[in-house]
Amino acid sequence: ETGVTQSPTHLIKTRGQQVTLRCSSQSGHNTVSWYQQALGQGPQFIFQYYREEENGRGNFPPRFSGLQFPNYSSELNVNALELDDSALYLCASSLGREGYEQYFGPGTRLTVT
Amino acid sequence: AQSVTQPDIHITVSEGASLELRCNYSYGATPYLFWYVQSPGQGLQLLLKYFSGDTLVQGIKGFEAEFKRSQSSFNLRKPSVHWSDAAEYFCAVAGANDYKLSFGAGTTVTVRA
Numbered sequence: 001e002t003g004v005t006q007s008p009t010h011l012i013k014t015r016g017q018q019v020t021l022r023c024s025s026q027s028g029h030n031t032v033s034w035y036q037q038a039l040g041q042g043p044q045f046i047f048q049y050y051r052e053e054e055n056g057r058g059n060f061p062p063r064f065s066g067l068q069f070p071n072y073s074s075e076l077n078v079n080a081l082e083l084d085d086s087a088l089y090l091c092a093s094s095l096g097r098e099g100y101e102q103y104f105g106p107g108t109r110l111t112v113t
Numbered sequence: 114a115q116s117v118t119q120p121d122i123h124i125t126v127s128e129g130a131s132l133e134l135r136c137n138y139s140y141g142a143t144p145y146l147f148w149y150v151q152s153p154g155q156g157l158q159l160l161l162k163y164f165s166g167d168t169l170v171q172g173i174k175g176f177e178a179e180f181k182r183s184q185s186s187f188n189l190r191k192p193s194v195h196w197s198d199a200a201e202y203f204c205a206v207a208g209a210n211d212y213k214l215s216f217g218a219g220t221t222v223t224v225r226a
Contacts, residue, residue: 004156031212033212040218042117042203042205042216042218043157043214043216045214058213090156090157092157092214100145100207100212100214101162102214104149104156104157104158107155
């Protein structure tokens with residue numbers, strides 16, 4: 001059974017640029033959630049996708065957007081990067097619309113300069 | 114909206130000693146509660162969860178947690194700590210119709226020889 005994988009591992013971008021982060025769900029899971037973890041803080045919920053549709057969104061601006069594909073993999077896109085977007089971005093997969101038991105990937109460390 | 118408070122930012126414990134990490138939550142209905150562990154540079158690993166039933170739940174790596182509704186608490190315990198338990202621990206809460214996880218700020222555990 002393959003766990004949740006994320007790419008890339010690390011990324012450095014310049015303020016104002018755009019970035020795309022990728023996530024592959026654990027085998028059999030059809031729900032993906034994205035979280036932002038700033039240094040020294042707990043993860044903050046960005047949004048969740050269930051069967052290719054957004055199933056909930058946290059307090060993040062519209063420049064944070066996402067996609068889920070038919071194979072349940074997912075992308076997180078961030079436009080117009082700001083310095084405060086520097087964080088660890090975590091993807092979690094779960095089973096079903098009420099997928100409370102979420103399994104996390106290793107994360108992508110994004111640095112915005 | 115649900116929230117989680119982890120009162121202890123940092124705990125140092127001797128190897129072989131017991132460990133207790135505190136977690137207090139705020140949620141209007143029956144919460145779903147979780148404990149995750151994060152080792153440096155890695156994603157989150159689910160230690161245990163509480164949905165309903167027996168208020169004392171057992172998890173992986175010898176951890177257990179007790180749900181106390183009257184105190185709005187879900188404290189994590191381990192009878193004898195190993196050096197490999199040094200990590201950051203996060204308590205999280207979700208609601209019956211709100212599938213996002215709300216995390217506390219985390220407690221860093223240091224294990225001394």
